[in-house]
Amino acid sequence: xxxxELLAALQGVAPQTSERPSxxxxxxxxxxxxxxxxxxxxxxxxxxxxxxxxxxxxxxxxSSPRFTVLYHLLSTATHSYARIAADCADDETPLAPSAVxxxxxxxxxERECFDLLGIKYENHPDLRRILMWDEYxxxxxxKDFPLAGHEEDLWDQEISDETGTKVISAPxxxxxxxxxSSKFENEREPRAKDESWNEKNPKPxxxxxx
Amino acid sequence: MVSSxxxxxxxxxVEGGVIxxxxxxxxxxxxxxxxxxxxxxxxxxxxxxxxxxASKFDIARFGAEVMRFSPRQSDVMIVAGxxxxxxxxxxxxxxxxxxxxxxxxxxxxCASSGGMYRSYATMQGxxxxxxxxxxxxxxxxxxxxxxxxxxxxxxxxxxxASTSNxxxx
Numbered sequence: 001x002x003x004x005e006l007l008a009a010l011q012g013v014a015p016q017t018s019e020r021p022s023x024x025x026x027x028x029x030x031x032x033x034x035x036x037x038x039x040x041x042x043x044x045x046x047x048x049x050x051x052x053x054x055x056x057x058x059x060x061x062x063s064s065p066r067f068t069v070l071y072h073l074l075s076t077a078t079h080s081y082a083r084i085a086a087d088c089a090d091d092e093t094p095l096a097p098s099a100v101x102x103x104x105x106x107x108x109x110e111r112e113c114f115d116l117l118g119i120k121y122e123n124h125p126d127l128r129r130i131l132m133w134d135e136y137x138x139x140x141x142x143k144d145f146p147l148a149g150h151e152e153d154l155w156d157q158e159i160s161d162e163t164g165t166k167v168i169s170a171p172x173x174x175x176x177x178x179x180x181s182s183k184f185e186n187e188r189e190p191r192a193k194d195e196s197w198n199e200k201n202p203k204p205x206x207x208x209x210x
Numbered sequence: 211m212v213s214s215x216x217x218x219x220x221x222x223x224v225e226g227g228v229i230x231x232x233x234x235x236x237x238x239x240x241x242x243x244x245x246x247x248x249x250x251x252x253x254x255x256x257x258x259x260x261x262x263x264a265s266k267f268d269i270a271r272f273g274a275e276v277m278r279f280s281p282r283q284s285d286v287m288i289v290a291g292x293x294x295x296x297x298x299x300x301x302x303x304x305x306x307x308x309x310x311x312x313x314x315x316x317x318x319x320c321a322s323s324g325g326m327y328r329s330y331a332t333m334q335g336x337x338x339x340x341x342x343x344x345x346x347x348x349x350x351x352x353x354x355x356x357x358x359x360x361x362x363x364x365x366x367x368x369x370x371a372s373t374s375n376x377x378x379x
Contacts, residue, residue: 177326
C-alpha cells in the first residue's frame with residue numbers, strides 16, 4: 001500500500017520512476033539524473049529523514065547497465081524503510097550524483113563505494129579512497145577482480161626497496177575457503193572449495209585464476 | 211629445552227665481595243628480564259595481548275609489563291593481528307625506529323601467515339617485512355601462548371653472543 005502511494009508521489013517528481021522487485025521494504029528504480037530530486041522528495045515530503053546505507057552494485061562484467069547506486073532510507077517517525085536504485089550510464093567509469101548535500105552521512109559510504117567499485121560521485125566534497133591506499137589502481141569489489149588480487153608495489157617506495165617486498169596475489173590453494181553446513185563440527189571447518197590442488201599438488205594446467 | 215646462559219658465579223664466602231661471570235651472561239641476564247614490548251595491536255589478537263598484560267595473566271612476571279608506545283624505548287615488537295598492505299609499511303617503519311637490540315613476535319595466525327585472510331588486502335605473514343623471532347599459533351592465541359612465546363624469546367636472547375655483537379657494532 002505504502003509502496004503504491006510512494007510510487008505515485010515519486011512519479012510526480014520523476015515520471016520514469018518504477019517499482020523495483022523487493023523482498024522487504026518498498027523499492028524504486030529511478031533515472032540517474034532525477035536521483036537527487038527523488039531522494040529530496042522522500043526526505044522532505046515523506047519523512048524518510050535518515051540515510052541508513054548508500055552502496056552500489058556491480059551487475060556483472062557483461063551486463064549493461066553494469067553499475068547501480070543504491071540508497072537505503074529510514075523514516076524515524078514511522079520506522080519504515082525505502083530503497084532507491086539508479087543505474088549508471090557508463091559501464092567503465094560510472095558517474096553518479098552525490099547525496100552528501102542531503103545527508104552528510106553519505107560522505108563515507110560514497111567514498112567506500114568509490115574505493116571498492118569505482119563509482120565516481122559528482123559534487124562529493126572529498127572523494128578519496130577510504131579502505132585501500134590512495135595509489136591503489138584497482139577497485140576490488142568489481143566482478144572482474146580476482147579475490148587473490150594483483151601484484152603491485154607497496155605504497156611506500158622506501159620500504160619496498162628496503163625489504164624487497166611487494167603486494168603479491170594471495171596464494172589461493174584451492175580457495176576461497178568456505179564452511180559447509182553440517183551438524184558435525186569437524187565437517188563445518190572451513191575448507192577450500194576446489195580441493196584438487198593445494199600446497200603439495202599443483203593446480204591443474206589450463207584453469208584461470210578467477 | 212634450551213636453558214638460559216645466565217648462571218653467574220656465586221659463592222657465599224665472597225658475598226659482598228666479587229662476582230665472577232661472563233659478560234655475555236650478565237648482558238643477557240639483564241636483557242631477558244626486561245623485554246619491553248612495543249604493542250603492535252592490529253586486530254583481535256590485541257585483546258588477548260591486553261589480557262596478557264592484565265592481572266590474571268600478568269606479563270609483569272616476566273619483566274615485560276612496560277608496554278611502550280614509543281618505539282625508541284622498546285625491545286620487542288609484538289605484532290598482534292592482521293597486517294594489511296596499507297599498514298605494512300607503517301609496521302616496518304616503527305620497527306626501524308626501535309633501537310637495537312630488538313626482536314619481534316608474530317602473534318596469531320594472521321601475523322604469522324595471513325591467517326584466514328587470503329585476499330588482495332592482507333600481507334601473507336609479517337615476516338615478509340620484518341624479521342620474526344617467535345611465531346605464536348592460534349586465532350587468537352590465548353594469553354598463556356603469548357607468555358610461552360615470551361619465555362621462548364627469553365631463552366633465545368639468553369643464548370646470544372651479546373658481547374661480540376656489541377664489539378662488532
